[in-house]
Amino acid sequence: MLLIHCPYCDETLPEAEFAYAGEAHILRPDNPADVSEEEWRDFLFIRTNAKGPHYERWRHIHGCGRFFNAVRNTVTDRFLTTYKAGEPRPELDTLTEDGQ
Amino acid sequence: MTHFSALSLLKNAFSGNRKWDEQWPESEPKAEYDVVIVGAGGHGLGAAYYLAKEHGITNVAVIEKGWLGGGNTGRNTTIIRSNYLYDESARLYDHALDLWEGLSQELNYNVMFSQRGVMMLAHNVHDVQSFQRHVHANRLNGVDNRWLTKEEAKAYCPPLDISPTARYPVMGAALQKRAGTARHDAVAWGYARGAAARGVDIIQNCPVTAIRRDANGAVEGVETARGFIRAKKVAVSAAGHTSVVMDSAGVRLPLESYPLQALVSEPVKPIFPCVVMSNTVHAYISQSDKGELVIGSGTDQYTSYSQRGGLPLIEHTVAAICEIFPIFNRMRMLRKWAGIVDVTPDRSAILGKTPVKGLYVNCGWGTGGFKATPGAAHVLAWTVAKDEPHPINAPFTLERFGTGRLIDEAAAAAVAH
Numbered sequence: 001m002l003l004i005h006c007p008y009c010d011e012t013l014p015e016a017e018f019a020y021a022g023e024a025h026i027l028r029p030d031n032p033a034d035v036s037e038e039e040w041r042d043f044l045f046i047r048t049n050a051k052g053p054h055y056e057r058w059r060h061i062h063g064c065g066r067f068f069n070a071v072r073n074t075v076t077d078r079f080l081t082t083y084k085a086g087e088p089r090p091e092l093d094t095l096t097e098d099g100q
Numbered sequence: 101m102t103h104f105s106a107l108s109l110l111k112n113a114f115s116g117n118r119k120w121d122e123q124w125p126e127s128e129p130k131a132e133y134d135v136v137i138v139g140a141g142g143h144g145l146g147a148a149y150y151l152a153k154e155h156g157i158t159n160v161a162v163i164e165k166g167w168l169g170g171g172n173t174g175r176n177t178t179i180i181r182s183n184y185l186y187d188e189s190a191r192l193y194d195h196a197l198d199l200w201e202g203l204s205q206e207l208n209y210n211v212m213f214s215q216r217g218v219m220m221l222a223h224n225v226h227d228v229q230s231f232q233r234h235v236h237a238n239r240l241n242g243v244d245n246r247w248l249t250k251e252e253a254k255a256y257c258p259p260l261d262i263s264p265t266a267r268y269p270v271m272g273a274a275l276q277k278r279a280g281t282a283r284h285d286a287v288a289w290g291y292a293r294g295a296a297a298r299g300v301d302i303i304q305n306c307p308v309t310a311i312r313r314d315a316n317g318a319v320e321g322v323e324t325a326r327g328f329i330r331a332k333k334v335a336v337s338a339a340g341h342t343s344v345v346m347d348s349a350g351v352r353l354p355l356e357s358y359p360l361q362a363l364v365s366e367p368v369k370p371i372f373p374c375v376v377m378s379n380t381v382h383a384y385i386s387q388s389d390k391g392e393l394v395i396g397s398g399t400d401q402y403t404s405y406s407q408r409g410g411l412p413l414i415e416h417t418v419a420a421i422c423e424i425f426p427i428f429n430r431m432r433m434l435r436k437w438a439g440i441v442d443v444t445p446d447r448s449a450i451l452g453k454t455p456v457k458g459l460y461v462n463c464g465w466g467t468g469g470f471k472a473t474p475g476a477a478h479v480l481a482w483t484v485a486k487d488e489p490h491p492i493n494a495p496f497t498l499e500r501f502g503t504g505r506l507i508d509e510a511a512a513a514a515v516a517h
């Protein structure tokens with residue numbers, strides 16, 4: 001089971017309290033009517049599916065209920081960091097596994 | 101290649117089974133091929149087999165980063181069925197089922213295809229309505245599937261608990277009698293043997309690190325751990341790693357890779373006559389010919405390449421199995437593992453051409469690729485040979501995610517399948 005640090009509760013808790021919410025930092029187009037089919041496809045369906053560090057969203061669904069972001073290595077399943085929604089994307093070279 | 105027959109078995113029995121030929125040779129990669137297939141699972145090996153047999157293209161290599169059939173081909177729970185809702189899926193999976201029925205004869209290799217029936221349990225009103233809709237849609241498509249009352253379900257699978265006080269009450273079931281299981285390793289080995297006998301090179305322990313494109317953008321070949329291999333056409337059939345390989349060709353895919361777990365129990369005497377699936381509680385169970393209960397779980401909630409998966413999921417599945425089949429609640433489990441499955445947004449495969457000339461893809465089979473093995477391999481070979489899709493895989497394009505013409509089996513099932 002993954003242990004996940006909620007940046008709002010400031011506690012490291014078991015995965016069962018959290019819901020995965022897909023890749024992070026995907027921006028909805030400001031003007032949906034103006035974008036092409038390809039841009040819609042990319043927004044809706046195309047994902048990085050990174051093998052290695054992956055920026056992703058989690059929700060502390062059985063806790064504070066808030067969404068936050070995380071960087072997790074998808075090969076080892078270890079978290080590099082978690083951070084509040086809206087905070088800038090951390091640079092990978094500043095992170096180490098279990099760095100939180 | 102030795103032809104397997106009663107006579108050859110007898111002959112080799114007299115020589116202590118020490119004089120069997122090797123089933124396929126260890127191949128060194130050549131500098132150039134007409135077709136390179138990335139991934140030696142059932143789909144990739146099968147495609148090589150049909151390319152050689154039906155299209156006369158024998159200058160083919162199947163390149164595999166690990167060992168043959170060691171990915172999802174060897175990690176699934178071997179369930180074969182074709183009772184999908186939409187016309188496109190019904191055609192594709194039923195095409196596969198047609199080929200399954202003759203596969204042991206076709207390959208002269210016993211894949212132990214056993215049409216013991218797949219029964220899908222309905223636990224609530226939503227399940228009943230959804231499965232009955234499937235039964236009717238299947239009938240219109242000529243796919244065998246019928247509705248059973250809970251008493252009929254119990255008669256078909258006696259270990260089932262249908263008491264009204266059960267934790268997961270059974271309200272009925274859909275039964276596809278043509279469906280069943282096969283020995284997954286034998287499928288990979290049978291196709292490998294058949295392909296190698298027709299001149300296909302099978303190259304194991306050779307990861308493809310990138311796909312190289314020429315100045316015009318067309319495929320030029322693949323970079324591998326053993327150097328560059330030139331190829332006129334490249335077909336990628338790499339399951340959970342497809343997006344990693346395709347990224348190197350500049351093709352981004354609507355795929356996410358999740359661990360899908362399975363486990364087996366200690367072997368016991370024959371007790372379980374069919375395959376039972378409970379989609380609502382994510383428990384899939386059958387008994388192998390060795391006697392182990394083969395149990396399929398769900399995908400973890402997060403993407404991962406770890407081939408491991410989390411224990412909470414296994415715990416949930418085993419708890420559900422014990423509720424539905426109380427007879428098994430003292431069984432001990434022996435092994436568990438995960439395969440990395442490539443899931444598309446509509447839970448249907450992507451099988452066909454890509455925007456890159458000479459590059460083809462067979463992916464997105466998600467949690468249910470094994471059942472499609474012969475069908476997918478057959479139409480992939482057609483697509484590569486003729487540079488156009490077979491009518492059966494024509495709807496399974498990559499373009500559908502732009503046009504919106506999805507084949508939404510995800511919505512149809514409302515759960516993973």
